[in-house]
Amino acid sequence: MNLPPHLTIREGQLAIGGIDCATLATRYGTPLYVTDQDRIVSLFRSFRDELSSRYPKVKVLYAAKANGNLAILRALAREGAGADVFSPGELRLALSAGMAPGDLLFNGSSKSTDDLSLAVESGVTVSVDSFDELRQLDRISQKKGKETKIAFRVNPAIDVPTHRKIATGLATSKFGIPHDRIRDAYREALACRGVKPVGIHCHIGSQILATEPFAQTARVMAEIVRDLVRMGVTLEFIDLGGGLGIPYHHYEEERAPTPADYASAIIPPIRDVSAELGINPALWVEPGRYLVADSTILLVRVNSVKKAHKNFVNVDAGFNLLIRPAMYDSYHEVVVNGRAGMLPSETYTITGPICESGDILASDRRLPPIGAGDLLAILDTGAYGFCMSSQYNCRPRCAEVLIHGGEAALMRRAETIEDLTATMQIPPWQKE
Numbered sequence: 001m002n003l004p005p006h007l008t009i010r011e012g013q014l015a016i017g018g019i020d021c022a023t024l025a026t027r028y029g030t031p032l033y034v035t036d037q038d039r040i041v042s043l044f045r046s047f048r049d050e051l052s053s054r055y056p057k058v059k060v061l062y063a064a065k066a067n068g069n070l071a072i073l074r075a076l077a078r079e080g081a082g083a084d085v086f087s088p089g090e091l092r093l094a095l096s097a098g099m100a101p102g103d104l105l106f107n108g109s110s111k112s113t114d115d116l117s118l119a120v121e122s123g124v125t126v127s128v129d130s131f132d133e134l135r136q137l138d139r140i141s142q143k144k145g146k147e148t149k150i151a152f153r154v155n156p157a158i159d160v161p162t163h164r165k166i167a168t169g170l171a172t173s174k175f176g177i178p179h180d181r182i183r184d185a186y187r188e189a190l191a192c193r194g195v196k197p198v199g200i201h202c203h204i205g206s207q208i209l210a211t212e213p214f215a216q217t218a219r220v221m222a223e224i225v226r227d228l229v230r231m232g233v234t235l236e237f238i239d240l241g242g243g244l245g246i247p248y249h250h251y252e253e254e255r256a257p258t259p260a261d262y263a264s265a266i267i268p269p270i271r272d273v274s275a276e277l278g279i280n281p282a283l284w285v286e287p288g289r290y291l292v293a294d295s296t297i298l299l300v301r302v303n304s305v306k307k308a309h310k311n312f313v314n315v316d317a318g319f320n321l322l323i324r325p326a327m328y329d330s331y332h333e334v335v336v337n338g339r340a341g342m343l344p345s346e347t348y349t350i351t352g353p354i355c356e357s358g359d360i361l362a363s364d365r366r367l368p369p370i371g372a373g374d375l376l377a378i379l380d381t382g383a384y385g386f387c388m389s390s391q392y393n394c395r396p397r398c399a400e401v402l403i404h405g406g407e408a409a410l411m412r413r414a415e416t417i418e419d420l421t422a423t424m425q426i427p428p429w430q431k432e
């Protein structure tokens with residue numbers, strides 16, 4: 001089994017950041033998300049360095065949607081990361097984690113007037129997704145006596161080899177302004193008094209394991225940049241979004257591009273167009289999954305094992321805590337703690353406690369024997385894991401633990417039954 005360096009197996013026991021999973025489960029209970037902070041920091045550094053060694057001005061904006069825990073944002077802020085924020089909540093969290101407004105890009109295809117006002121007041125750069133939004137932002141900005149820096153999100157009409165629900169740059173996608181209308185958008189923005197177009201932005205999708213779509217995107221963007229510069233736009237940055245995938249299969253060779261491969265794909269078109277036009281824009285990128293996915297495991301306890309149509313292993317977390325398998329048929333490796341590395345004996349399907357047939361975390365896996373009370377680790381759950389969780393079936397969400405330098409601490413306590421009702425109100429007619 002190929003494992004990243006922060007995950008180790010000794011005598012069948014899985015440890016993360018040097019701490020045994022069994023110890024963590026006993027100390028904090030299950031289900032439990034456990035994240036290794038040092039892994040995130042080391043991935044961030046190597047990712048940034050690969051880009052910076054090939055291009056003079058690089059800014060890495062962590063895609064906060066991938067994992068919005070404040071402790072993660074703080075760890076990355078200390079490393080100098082900015083953030084791609086997609087909501088007022090992400091914007092506020094990034095600022096409170098210590099990120100500077102100038103290091104944030106406020107994205108989103110559906111921003112309310114309040115969202116736009118907050119962006120203007122915070123002084124962040126806004127990625128504008130439509131002509132309508134441009135006009136609203138311009139009005140708000142002028143009313144507040146400000147000039148807001150903007151980029152437009154381009155829809156580059158690029159097909160990417162990934163799950164259709166996470167391909168975002170297709171011609172049919174809801175995101176961005178079609179690339180054949182983008183010049184008109186900049187022309188209009190240049191005439192506005194409340195906004196200043198300083199960047200260009202796109203994001204083609206997520207969990208992309210090939211470099212060609214990134215290279216193609218960079219070429220499409222470079223083509224647009226050429227026209228924008230001729231139109232008189234002074235570009236401070238070109239933002240190519242995120243999307244670099246990770247190998248979720250740990251038993252087979254799943255080829256994933258390295259940051260060096262990624263950098264070599266995207267940088268040449270940007271470097272060439274900059275040299276040709278004599279411009280000096282920064283390169284912004286927005287990795288989410290690559291930085292946080294493999295840092296985290298979800299620990300679950302086996303409630304019961306049932307031989308039926310299949311060998312069902314009923315565990316204490318389901319799509320309430322990890323929706324990716326149900327939503328995208330995504331694959332997460334499962335490790336049976338105590339028997340990790342042992343030869344498989346059975347084919348198991350790991351199912352959660354939610355009242356839906358689709359509540360399956362892993363299907364038809366060859367694993368060592370599993371019994372009630374066993375502890376399982378679901379790997380690579382740091383991106384789009386906890387942050388997409390819900391309280392469905394009135395299940396409080398679980399805790400999240402962070403590990404650093406051999407020490408573990410809560411970065412989010414588990415919710416209680418009281419938390420479930422904390423925001424509920426009794427209507428007046430039910431009060432007597």
Ligand code: LLP
Nearest residue numbers: 063203206207242243244286287288289384
């Ligand atoms: N930038 C923008 C504008 C985005 O919309 C996203 C992700 C990213 C950057 C980061 O992409 P990444 O590097 O993480 O691939 N819930 C899905 C993934 C949704 C991605 C949404 N946008 C999943 O669990 O696979």
